Amino acid sequence: MSSQPLSQNQERFELNLGPQHPATHGVLRVKLLMDGEYIVDAEPVLGYIHRMHELMGENRSWAQYLPNMGRLDYLSALSYNLGYVELVEKMAGIEVPERAEYIRVITTEMNRISSHLLWFGAFVLDLGGFTPLLYAFDDREQILDLLEAVTGSRLTYCYYLFGGCYNDVEDDFLSGCLAFVKRLRTRLPMYHNLVTKNVILRQRLEGVGPVSAEMCRKYGATGPVLRGSGINYDLRKNEPYSIYPELDFDVPVYPEGDSMARFMVRMDEMEQCLRIIEQAIAKIPEGPVMAEKVPKMIKPAAGDYYHAVEAARGTFAIRAVSDGANQAYRMKLRSPTFSNLSLFQEASRGMLLADGLAFMGSLDLVIPEIDR
């Protein structure tokens, strides 16, 4: 908090944004120091839904901790599932059948699209446009229906197991995914016509909330925030995992660093997800979806392990220290929006309140993942 004395003709006041506020999309509190409509200083206050997920990881067995992964970033839960099961597979040396890998990629990418669609709707809602939200939810609903059929849940998925997937997908699911790909390809141009080309929207996003590549490095920002600042960094390409190296897709990068760039990165990313899903469905082999010999009690060798995946909002990484027991000795989760939010304080100085909230929306915050 800057502690400049109040000058006589410049009266500043504190404004509590949240923990209950429509624009924070969760129980985030931002302590704003305002000068009229201008933000002088913004201090995010965290901890309102802290649930000690990391401590939980040290208190339950590897398998018991799996459902927790769906409760971090509830909008792209499958990426978190993937990150965790791949870590444990790496620790215990479990081989995953190829079909399972393909299923994992297809479902993860579907989940990524649903996360971006929800962000798209909520972001335009932040800017005052209500209608795109419901169109986006219509599309998202199709994904949830498809994923519900294979995973059994609609939001907090727990689908992957160590060594494969919980159950096999049917042809109905694959053809449903292809139908959805076709559908979204017709819907995305509509979104661009209705939203992206809107002059009011462009005016509100272009040049607003500039985040330099330097600032991203300083705060460890990842995901679309980083790629919107001109840095081509996507773990699916840079530290490939699963079957991503076998698939052909581009990483959208925009150099401007403003809210519009972050908007366009996510919109383009949805198109790339569609490409990935199409290729994966074309290539998916027959075979089992679970490894043959997965020990019931996983006891990895003592050591320090790390694995990172590209979640919808950026790098999700887990560092687990094992002492050879059935549970982690130390568990550390690195969630992308915690870092992305931390640049808000520096970047939002001098912004208008309305622009500050648009900027916050463009960071795509999911609060349970920040607080863990």
Add this chain to the structure above:
Amino acid sequence: MDLGINVFEMVIYLVGFIAFAAANAAYLVWVERKGAAHIQRRTGPKEVGPYGLLQPLADGAKLMSKQFIIPAGVDRPLFILAPILTMVPAIMIFVTIPFSETILARDFNIGLLMILAFASVNVLALLMGGWASRNKYAVISAARVVSQNIAYEIPMLIIVITIVLISGSMNLTEIVAGQAGGILHWNLLPTNGNFLGPITFIIFFICSLAETNRAPFDLGEAESELIAGFHTEYSSMGFGLFFMGEYANIVIAAALTTILFLGGWYSPLPESIPYAGASSVVWFLVKMYLLIWLVVLIRWTYPRVTLWSLLNLSWKILIPFSLFNLLASAGLVKLLG
């Protein structure tokens, strides 16, 4: 002046206008909700009555049965007065609006001036409500509303002067009478002799959107930034009156646009055509509700502008344009008239 008849007439009109304003406020909410639902591929209210037609009554009953909470530390008199002050001028304005040649409470010579005078009281009410609430969001909203309304009243008044210049009167009945004889004689179209008619109309329409605090200029309410703006702290009918006042103002803005630009109660068709060519209150209402529907459509399509771009639009574009428009129209009137 025959006072006896006039008092009786005034009471009838007053009751009628209050009922009209209240019914419009209630059912425009229904239109807005149903319209928004169709734009967004939902069904909207459908449980209460057929097509949810009784929903406004249920909403009203609910609002009236709620407690009117006065938070600790608010400026009590202003807090109570503000919602009343939004509704009263709105009802007063209806007195001057001619719905047809015969449906008119008072025929003022300065009817136009009176509407604009009463309309500006609304800003005061919103400022009072926001200021008295002792809520920072409400104060920010009140400040926004004031700067917005001041910015947009200027081009609006200049446009009104242009219209007065063209029709030569501030009497609303005479302004409408000047547009008799079909669509080609409306102030909206250049065929009326004023080449700048469409520009005048567009500027006026934008200004009326901003004056009524409607999207994309709903900065005062801005639910994703300021929670509910100036009426954040209001509950029960306090909120209800603000809400009704907003819709009453939309009706007034649409009615005024109809009178100034769309030929009031005159049919767009020539009078020689039977029935459809006749002028009546039906045409007035059709035009008015089409304009209101346009306002609803805009709200559910566009995102909100920021404060600066809103003020820039007024001071840098609308005011110079409307001034130029006034000068050009004056020249045209001098040349042609």
